[in-house]
Amino acid sequence: MSTRWYPLYQRGNPQLRVFLPNFWMKLVRPQGRQLPNIVHFECSMEMTKFDIKNYLEKIYNIPVVDVRTRIYMGKFRRDVGKGFVYKDDDVKSAVITLPKDMKFTFPDLFEKSKDDEEEQDKAMAESKKSFQNYIDRNKNRSDVPSWFTI
Template identity: 35%
Template sequence: MLSRVSNGFRMWMPNMPMIMTSATNATAKEPARAIFRVLPRMTKHEIKEYLTKIYGLPVQKVNTMNYMGKRKIVRGSTKVLYFKYRDYKKAVVTFDKSFTDVGLGMSIPEIDDEPADEI
């Protein structure tokens, strides 16, 4: 009897959004850092592996902080509604000393060098 499950090659495709909220370039005393907003279920190890394997970034360490979503009250003319924003986790990623530029600038040479055409 054959099973329906194939024992072939399996690939894990991550579906974890990481939103960079801020970043600082490296200085003489401080290494480069970036702050990400991630899902609460992500661990430090998963964040480090995600940035290292997918983007090839030299991550030195990851610090995380859990935040509860804010609670809000909306007062209408007849009802009072309560709702809560989603919980999130903030990850502070410290990069290796060799990584100096986080890439904050948005300058693309092909676009910046072209003159603007007037119609």
């Protein structure tokens, strides 16, 4: 489970300890076109296929049909200034197959609604108006810096 060290004794009662797992999973957009019931994740190197399946079923209540994992080796790179070679971390990728009747669509995080665009247009018009007022106030004072206004 966890490789973190916790104090054995803690002053006071009750002795509260929280054991946190070292597991994490990150949703990744697939590079090519995939079936709608296949989902890609990057996960911690310590996770096994059984751990991944339990993680998704127990925490997120997602029925999992199949789990396939693969470890991608990190790239070797040369530092331009100093010349030494370093290696990026290895990455474990998991491909999860959901039941045929389930569909997964990757969430669109950057979609804009019409209300947001209207609010942005109002804010832009207001800032233009305030900037024009600022210019009009200071156009007759060429010898005084513009930041020195009353």
